[in-house]
Amino acid sequence: MTSSTSPLDMMAQTLAASEHSPAVEADREPALRIASVTKRFGNFTAVDDLTLDIKAGEFFALLGPSGCGKTTLLRMLAGLESPDSGSIMLDGADISHVPPHLRPVNMMFQSYALFPHLDVAGNIAFGLKRAKLSQAEVDSRVAEMLALTQLEGLEKRRPDQLSGGQRQRVALARSLARRPRLLLLDEPLAALDKKLRESTQLELLKVQRQLGTTFVIVTHDQEEAMTVADRIAVLDKGRLVQVATPRELYEHPNSRWVAGFVGDINLIEGQVVQIHSGTLTLKTADAGTLVARTSSELVPGMTITVAIRPEKIKIFGESASGAGGNALRGELIEIGYLGGTSVYTVRLTFGATVRVVRTNSETVEAPLRIGQRVSLSVAPEACIVLEK
Amino acid sequence: MAAGSSARKLFSRPARIAAISPYVWMVLFFAVPFLFVLKISLSQTAIAQPPYMPVFDLGKPGALSQAFAMLSADNFRLLLSDNLYVLSYLRSVYVAVVSTLILLVIGYPVAYGMARLPQRLQPVAMMLVIIPFWTSFLIRIYAWINVLQRDGLLNDVLTALHLVSAPVVWLSTDSAMYLGIVYSYFPFMILPLYATLSKQDMTLLEAAADLGCSRRQAFWLVTFPMSLQGVAAGALLCFIPIVGEFVIPDLLAGSEKLMIGQTLWLEFFTNRDWPVASAIAVVLLVLLVVPLVIYDRLQRRQLEEAR
Numbered sequence: 001m002t003s004s005t006s007p008l009d010m011m012a013q014t015l016a017a018s019e020h021s022p023a024v025e026a027d028r029e030p031a032l033r034i035a036s037v038t039k040r041f042g043n044f045t046a047v048d049d050l051t052l053d054i055k056a057g058e059f060f061a062l063l064g065p066s067g068c069g070k071t072t073l074l075r076m077l078a079g080l081e082s083p084d085s086g087s088i089m090l091d092g093a094d095i096s097h098v099p100p101h102l103r104p105v106n107m108m109f110q111s112y113a114l115f116p117h118l119d120v121a122g123n124i125a126f127g128l129k130r131a132k133l134s135q136a137e138v139d140s141r142v143a144e145m146l147a148l149t150q151l152e153g154l155e156k157r158r159p160d161q162l163s164g165g166q167r168q169r170v171a172l173a174r175s176l177a178r179r180p181r182l183l184l185l186d187e188p189l190a191a192l193d194k195k196l197r198e199s200t201q202l203e204l205l206k207v208q209r210q211l212g213t214t215f216v217i218v219t220h221d222q223e224e225a226m227t228v229a230d231r232i233a234v235l236d237k238g239r240l241v242q243v244a245t246p247r248e249l250y251e252h253p254n255s256r257w258v259a260g261f262v263g264d265i266n267l268i269e270g271q272v273v274q275i276h277s278g279t280l281t282l283k284t285a286d287a288g289t290l291v292a293r294t295s296s297e298l299v300p301g302m303t304i305t306v307a308i309r310p311e312k313i314k315i316f317g318e319s320a321s322g323a324g325g326n327a328l329r330g331e332l333i334e335i336g337y338l339g340g341t342s343v344y345t346v347r348l349t350f351g352a353t354v355r356v357v358r359t360n361s362e363t364v365e366a367p368l369r370i371g372q373r374v375s376l377s378v379a380p381e382a383c384i385v386l387e388k
Numbered sequence: 389m390a391a392g393s394s395a396r397k398l399f400s401r402p403a404r405i406a407a408i409s410p411y412v413w414m415v416l417f418f419a420v421p422f423l424f425v426l427k428i429s430l431s432q433t434a435i436a437q438p439p440y441m442p443v444f445d446l447g448k449p450g451a452l453s454q455a456f457a458m459l460s461a462d463n464f465r466l467l468l469s470d471n472l473y474v475l476s477y478l479r480s481v482y483v484a485v486v487s488t489l490i491l492l493v494i495g496y497p498v499a500y501g502m503a504r505l506p507q508r509l510q511p512v513a514m515m516l517v518i519i520p521f522w523t524s525f526l527i528r529i530y531a532w533i534n535v536l537q538r539d540g541l542l543n544d545v546l547t548a549l550h551l552v553s554a555p556v557v558w559l560s561t562d563s564a565m566y567l568g569i570v571y572s573y574f575p576f577m578i579l580p581l582y583a584t585l586s587k588q589d590m591t592l593l594e595a596a597a598d599l600g601c602s603r604r605q606a607f608w609l610v611t612f613p614m615s616l617q618g619v620a621a622g623a624l625l626c627f628i629p630i631v632g633e634f635v636i637p638d639l640l641a642g643s644e645k646l647m648i649g650q651t652l653w654l655e656f657f658t659n660r661d662w663p664v665a666s667a668i669a670v671v672l673l674v675l676l677v678v679p680l681v682i683y684d685r686l687q688r689r690q691l692e693e694a695r
Contacts, residue, residue, distance in 0.1 A: 109594070113589070
């Protein structure tokens with residue numbers, strides 16, 4: 001026998017080594033480098049020449065509507081699909097065509113994919129036993145995972161004896177047990193009801209911070225992505241549309257499509273009349289003249305879109321005056337009461353329909369009525385200028 | 389018993405009739421005939437019509453108790469004392485075990501392959517398994533006799549290929565019998581196995597691969613243990629009728645060693661000893677009920693665990 005070790009032995013070593021190294025890498029070098037990856041199924045291009053870097057220890061979200069290629073990308077990271085072209089590098093090693101069982105990557109499946117013939121402890125230990133750990137190590141790692149996911153006392157239950165939330169936690173524990181360098185989560189919370197989903201998002205975040213493992217989550221729920229992720233990649237039709245932090249994505253979407261996909265927004269189209277030291281004057285057909293701040297290089301005559309988040313618009317009764325910034329007038333045609341906030345739909349005198357969101361604490365003194373004349377005020381800084 | 393009576397009200401009249409009908413069926417077509425057989429097995433053979441005594445005459449109450457007094461377990465004692473019967477039982481169980489194992493070893497890969505075929509080809513494969521069974525069972529066994537006989541197709545092919553110099557004796561051997569049994573019971577093994585294997589969630593295999601299993605490991609750690617239900621169903625579906633098999637050993641095997649079905653036939657038709665034949669049938673039934681009860685227990689325990 002030569003000194004060459006089997007891939008499984010190597011994995012056992014990396015698993016053991018990761019125990020001693022600090023969980024969070026100090027230098028946030030790209031842990032995962034996805035370079036020009038393309039994947040086709042027949043005539044359909046699921047992932048189209050996609051390039052993306054994910055840093056070590058990052059909680060990264062792939063966000064997009066169904067069919068945008070996010071799940072295919074995740075499956076390629078897991079090794080369940082292999083890219084037609086391009087490469088996937090994990091910590092400097094090309095893993096594009098490494099089979100799933102030899103990757104230091106684990107995945108939490110949307111359906112959880114728990115083994116029905118094994119109990120909770122058996123499910124969690126499944127991957128550990130394959131990594132040739134000793135029985136004592138397996139036991140201690142299982143206990144650690146049970147504690148991490150608050151599943152103590154349920155070791156002997158079978159998956160069909162668990163609630164949805166418990167099954168979700170077993171799936172998480174099982175995928176984390178091997179201490180993967182990269183954890184992939186495929187719509188991990190989609191099967192939970194809204195309340196449980198929200199509390200689980202925070203738990204997921206806590207676990208990720210505690211372990212420092214790089215997490216890549218796939219979701220179609222933009223609120224979920226914003227809650228958990230450090231950075232979000234928005235995908236559409238297999239292409240990357242924007243990569244940004246949740247705040248950047250919300251405040252500075254780079255296209256009408258992203259602006260519309262992430263959160264609620266009012267889009268108004270118009271032509272540049274004048275631009276002077278970052279202040280833009282815009283003539284629109286259905287909202288009159290607007291003033292916006294922008295750092296983009298624009299020339300008069302260009303057609304652009306102004307996007308305004310509903311909560312950045314102030315609304316007053318007709319009598320009120322002295323509103324700063326862009327002042328718009330119109331008629332209140334609908335009020336949607338949501339408890340903490342209300343959504344006001346206003347038809348401007350120029351014809352555009354605008355949604356405004358205000359917290360109810362500020363409007364309770366002078367409640368607005370449907371049909372009443374109102375004036376709106378939007379700060380130029382709140383107007384996002386979009387060229388495409 | 390307030391809970392019981394309120395539960396009873398939950399079911400309408402037709403529902404209750406539907407619930408009772410399998411029991412009526414069991415009593416009418418299983419329990420009652422079995423009691424007849426049991427009674428005959430406790431009787432003595434006689435040269436009469438019917439060929440045993442006593443015959444219950446419900447018209448005379450006094451004769452009835454006298455008839456009861458004549459019943460005895462002599463026939464069962466005979467079964468134990470004569471090697472012929474014990475060996476027949478043992479051979480039947482042995483043949484059934486061996487055949488079931490062969491069926492499992494051949495059937496599992498075939499069922500597995502069928503379950504992994506593209507969705508649209510699966511019904512085709514299923515038809516290919518079932519279609520031969522549209523021909524009468526006896527005709528198919530006779531066809532095998534034709535293939536296996538001295539100047540049959542098999543020997544023709546073997547000599548043409550120069551694999552054998554002289555025709556081989558196939559017919560009236562255990563090999564021919566096992567061939568016939570495996571051939572005949574193939575679908576009974578395939579169908580339950582295919583049913584469990586095709587239902588299996590493929591994501592579980594992806595999860596196994598993700599957790600470090602090679603394809604072989606994933607099969608032995610996930611696919612196979614999850615298909616044990618189908619293995620048990622297929623094995624029982626084959627084992628039980630093979631133990632009582634009569635036609636295949638009679639036509640394809642040699643005549644020196646008998647299976648219990650053949651012994652029963654001999655007693656009934658050749659010796660015209662209905663009481664001994666009945667006793668053989670009763671013991672056979674008891675033998676076969678044991679694995680069934682075990683299987684039922686296992687299944688019930690699994691259901692309870694699932695709850």
